[in-house]
Amino acid sequence: MRLMQHKREAYWFYRYLSVFYDKLVNPLFWTARMREKALDIGYWDDDEELSVIDVGSGTGFTTEGIVKRVPSTNVTCVDQSPHQMNHAKAKHELAGCTFQLGDAENLPFDDDSFDRYVSAGSIEYWPDPQRGLNEAYRVVKPGGWALMIGPLEPVNPISRFAANTWMLFPPEEDYFRYMERAGFDRIDYTYVSPHWQKNDRYGIAIVGRKPLPGKSPNHYEAVAEERQLVAVDNEGVTLGRGLMLAGRVILGSAAGFIFIPMALIASVTAPMRGIDKEPEPLNSHQKVALATVGVVAAVLIVNRLTRRR
């Protein structure tokens, strides 16, 4: 499995990333425009009545889109990271939501509990994504819809290698297979991408209906190791597992942070690369990060030139 496709590794990754998340990460890789396009396929009729579960809700960025469609008091946010969740709890527009620490692969809710299930950008970390989709099926009421949003495996071989080393970027057909195996019917989808990406197939939003009550026809129990969750801080780890965890989190975090300057540069150079999508302006944090990248690059270039003389 990939560096970050583990619950404990994801927990520690977000322990620190949560500080930068809304400032630097989402505005580059999962923008408000992408969120609205993805949520639009989620069947928001009877909006006053719908109960919604947002799984891997993080800092509540996707939840902010959900509460534009249904009252916040109808929305339950689930995440395994208390650090991410604290940021969501602090957002005034999410004040009415219910917050529950929990695992996407072992949701702490009864069968047939919610009218809608949404999960955005979380599947990348799930060790057993099929089990996550089976859980989506289980907690949705019959006739309800589940909307899964996630990244697609990059086409470019170098990006694909980097992405697949880092975490799960499923090929498109895997999303369809997860949904079909879980038992959903009437499957529909759309693609989402940030303005700086030439390729429109950067991410996918895929929605399916639960036809029958109860558990997924594909239901199976999680293997013991993957049942772990939430009290991650308190669980003992062996030295070997601890070293492996630290190595993966450090490497995975480094890999993740490299994507930020790359995306910032891609964002400002998009018109020069022939991309004519309407840009989404950089926020002040991104501008500072970009200026820092520029200064570091300038120092490295000057250093190299002066050493040659």
Ligand SMILES: C[S@@+](CC[C@H](N)C(=O)[O-])C[C@H]1O[C@@H](n2cnc3c(N)ncnc32)[C@H](O)[C@@H]1O
């Ligand atoms: C990229 S963030 C996405 C957050 C949010 N959905 C958004 O749109 O910004 C991924 C989130 O998934 C959470 N996560 C990862 N694995 C999880 C699991 N097994 N169960 C619940 N949440 C999980 C992480 O803690 C993190 O907050």
